[in-house]
Amino acid sequence: TATLYIVPTPIGNLDDISARAIRVLSEVNWIAAEDTRHSARLLQHFSIGTKTLSLHEHNEDKRTAMLCERLKGGESVALISDAGTPLISDPGFVLVRKCREQGIPVSALPGPCAAITALSASGLPTDKFAFEGFLPVKTQAREGVLSALLDRTFTTVYYEAPRRILDTVTDIQRVLGERHIVVAKELTKTFETYVSGNAQDVIDYLNADAAHQKGEFVVMIGPAKVNEQAIPSEAMSLLQTLCEYMP
Numbered sequence: 001t002a003t004l005y006i007v008p009t010p011i012g013n014l015d016d017i018s019a020r021a022i023r024v025l026s027e028v029n030w031i032a033a034e035d036t037r038h039s040a041r042l043l044q045h046f047s048i049g050t051k052t053l054s055l056h057e058h059n060e061d062k063r064t065a066m067l068c069e070r071l072k073g074g075e076s077v078a079l080i081s082d083a084g085t086p087l088i089s090d091p092g093f094v095l096v097r098k099c100r101e102q103g104i105p106v107s108a109l110p111g112p113c114a115a116i117t118a119l120s121a122s123g124l125p126t127d128k129f130a131f132e133g134f135l136p137v138k139t140q141a142r143e144g145v146l147s148a149l150l151d152r153t154f155t156t157v158y159y160e161a162p163r164r165i166l167d168t169v170t171d172i173q174r175v176l177g178e179r180h181i182v183v184a185k186e187l188t189k190t191f192e193t194y195v196s197g198n199a200q201d202v203i204d205y206l207n208a209d210a211a212h213q214k215g216e217f218v219v220m221i222g223p224a225k226v227n228e229q230a231i232p233s234e235a236m237s238l239l240q241t242l243c244e245y246m247p
């Protein structure tokens, strides 16, 4: 039976495409791409001649019905987005869910993803983390979301657009104060940069040069310190002992 393949594509450095991704993209009947013109350059670079059609947030419902029919008719499909892993802050969820409902095989190839790339080199704890996509645009909603991090004891990862990066880091400073954050910029590209420190350190970096606010960003917020105000363990055991003598 025909399969829907989820195929990650590079987030900057074209060498990051996998040998298997090239093979699958070459062998399937259709490539569903977020933006066919954008992906044409990538496909041309790797001499992939497969037919493409668009699947983006505005036509995903309609395209899903059509692609499921083709898959059931025996044609295989690869889903790609403009960059990175499809479905991760990118279209594809509607299609994958429908394929699962209809018993159509779905197979994902591992590959580039900005969140995981940034997190793995950030120096922040990776044993437990939350990926929250993009922050809301409105300040009030943003502050609400950030407030939830006040006593969160694990790392949080956000995507951010260049036009909002300074506002976002300023909001982080207002809501979370001295928290350790890491901002990763232009991953896998020539000017890849990690800025690590508190929000003020990142604001200073962003303001130091007009070029520093350009490009794509992953914003990572470190955990709140655990039990800063915790009762010392000796006091706790004393309390326990005392309790035994209480009526």
Ligand code: SAM
Binding pocket: 011, 012, 081, 083, 084, 085, 086, 087, 088, 089, 090, 112, 113, 114, 115, 158, 159, 160, 161, 184, 185, 186, 187, 188, 189, 216, 217, 218
């Ligand atoms: N699906 C993609 C993935 O797997 O990473 C993410 C798509 S989302 C629409 C685009 C966002 O990902 C950007 O705004 C930025 O936050 C992040 N991003 C993508 N490429 C990046 C890069 N090379 N460096 C830093 N962040 C990147």
